[in-house]
Amino acid sequence: MSDFFNQISRRKFIITAGASAGAVFLKGCLGNPPEANTGGNSQSAPTAQPAANISPEQAPETNAVKLGYIPIVEAAPLIIAKEKGFFAKYGMTNVELSKQASWGAARDNVEIGSAGGGIDGGQWQMPMPHLITEGLITKGNQKIPMYVLCQLITHGNGIAIANKHQGSGIGLKLAGAKSVFSKLKSSPTPFTAAQTFPAVNQDFWIRYWLAAGGIDPDADVKLLTVPSAQTVANMKTGTMDAFSTGDPWPFRIVKDKVGYMAALTAEIWKNHPEEYLAMRADWVDQNPKATKALLKGIMEAQQWCDNFDNRQEMANILAQRAYFNVPVDVLIEPFMGKYDMGEGRKIDDRSMAALYWKDEKGSVSYPYKSHDLWFITESVRWGFLPKDYIANNAAKAKQLIDKVNREDIWKEAAKEAGIAAADIPTSTSRGVEEFFDGAKFDPENPEAYLKSLQIKKVSV
Numbered sequence: 489m490s491d492f493f494n495q496i497s498r499r500k501f502i503i504t505a506g507a508s509a510g511a512v513f514l515k516g517c518l519g520n521p522p523e524a525n526t527g528g529n530s531q532s533a534p535t536a537q538p539a540a541n542i543s544p545e546q547a548p549e550t551n552a553v554k555l556g557y558i559p560i561v562e563a564a565p566l567i568i569a570k571e572k573g574f575f576a577k578y579g580m581t582n583v584e585l586s587k588q589a590s591w592g593a594a595r596d597n598v599e600i601g602s603a604g605g606g607i608d609g610g611q612w613q614m615p616m617p618h619l620i621t622e623g624l625i626t627k628g629n630q631k632i633p634m635y636v637l638c639q640l641i642t643h644g645n646g647i648a649i650a651n652k653h654q655g656s657g658i659g660l661k662l663a664g665a666k667s668v669f670s671k672l673k674s675s676p677t678p679f680t681a682a683q684t685f686p687a688v689n690q691d692f693w694i695r696y697w698l699a700a701g702g703i704d705p706d707a708d709v710k711l712l713t714v715p716s717a718q719t720v721a722n723m724k725t726g727t728m729d730a731f732s733t734g735d736p737w738p739f740r741i742v743k744d745k746v747g748y749m750a751a752l753t754a755e756i757w758k759n760h761p762e763e764y765l766a767m768r769a770d771w772v773d774q775n776p777k778a779t780k781a782l783l784k785g786i787m788e789a790q791q792w793c794d795n796f797d798n799r800q801e802m803a804n805i806l807a808q809r810a811y812f813n814v815p816v817d818v819l820i821e822p823f824m825g826k827y828d829m830g831e832g833r834k835i836d837d838r839s840m841a842a843l844y845w846k847d848e849k850g851s852v853s854y855p856y857k858s859h860d861l862w863f864i865t866e867s868v869r870w871g872f873l874p875k876d877y878i879a880n881n882a883a884k885a886k887q888l889i890d891k892v893n894r895e896d897i898w899k900e901a902a903k904e905a906g907i908a909a910a911d912i913p914t915s916t917s918r919g920v921e922e923f924f925d926g927a928k929f930d931p932e933n934p935e936a937y938l939k940s941l942q943i944k945k946v947s948v
């Protein structure tokens with residue numbers, strides 16, 4: 489096990505993760521907290537009708553499943569598949585969507601499974617499914633095998649900065665702002681930034697952005713796991729300088745004059761991997777046809793979501809009390825690729841909006857193994873996982889990824905759903921990835937990527 493996960497006690501993990509509850513929705517000025525375990529009702533009419541004649545070979549073993557989600561735009565394909573009848577179309581007539589109070593709660597609920605009152609799977613930051621499979625973030629380090637089945641979304645996240653730093657040069661690039669960080673570093677309160685769960689996406693995005701700007705996230709700033717509600721309150725009172733967050737927060741932060749946006753993740757790494765559908769491996773192994781039925785419903789929902797003509801309706805559905813419980817108007821502009829970043833900066837570019845089915849690089853839905861490898865490599869970079877995961881051309885990482893990533897099931901489902909061959913990737917690697925600072929990740933050589941990075945915790 490890694491030093492990181494040894495050092496961070498289980499108890500501390502529960503507190504920090506548990507505290508990040510409702511992370512994305514706040515009391516008071518920014519909206520109300522989510523209610524747990526609501527299934528959601530919509531006035532919108534389902535688009536798809538349940539198929540009366542699903543072939544016997546494709547008929548699901550069960551029509552019931554319980555999926556967890558966090559009320560952020562990443563969850564849209566799950567909610568749309570339920571509300572527009574895409575799950576039912578493939579025979580999954582009893583999908584329960586269970587709103588999770590936090591990422592820690594989702595982890596706890598998948599540990600016990602639906603039989604124990606928890607969930608069978610759902611929406612995850614990466615590499616949570618791999619960490620749960622390895623028993624690194626579970627109770628008593630119990631290994632609970634999970635399968636990654638599809639990516640839910642790209643983009644839709646960003647880095648927010650407190651208003652007091654406006655004009656200080658803290659933007660996408662940090663070259664002009666180094667003195668701000670060094671001045672704060674030698675003061676009693678260093679630059680303080682937050683994410684919602686350690687060692688996963690939001691933590692990686694803020695670390696990548698800081699390090700690319702020459703700021704060491706472990707030495708030059710204080711990086712915390714904090715509930716968003718507290719974070720924004722802290723940002724207002726001046727004790728929190730930055731946080732890593734997803735839509736609809738970038739919009740609300742600027743509109744509520746709490747802060748401004750230094751960067752969208754779409755600017756840091758365009759068409760980047762974001763959150764995924766993953767399920768307990770035992771559920772998938774017992775219900776292979778139901779798994780594919782779920783995937784077919786999600787794929788159809790992802791295509792529906794990517795039609796910009798549907799985005800107003802999508803915002804209407806997600807905004808409902810049972811789901812996000814926010815005003816529709818905080819969702820619609822980011823969904824159309826219109827971001828008011830603050831400091832007079834505006835983005836109006838649909839290729840930078842949350843995308844669910846396709847982006848400029850090809851498939852969003854297909855879970856590339858090369859992206860899992862980036863998340864594992866980045867975990868090694870910051871000392872969250874030991875170096876041996878990427879030794880010998882990442883043999884250990886690849887072994888774990890081969891166990892967890894079931895792109896083979898995605899492909900089977902896509903073929904059964906009649907997805908065009910051109911939309912089904914033929915390689916498990918998307919190839920070389922390039923970041924905004926010019927760094928390149930070649931999945932054929934993750935060690936070279938680590939070597940090329942100036943700021944890192946691992947020595948390679």
Ligand code: CA
Pocket residue numbers: 562645689690734762763
């Ligand atoms: Ca996210």
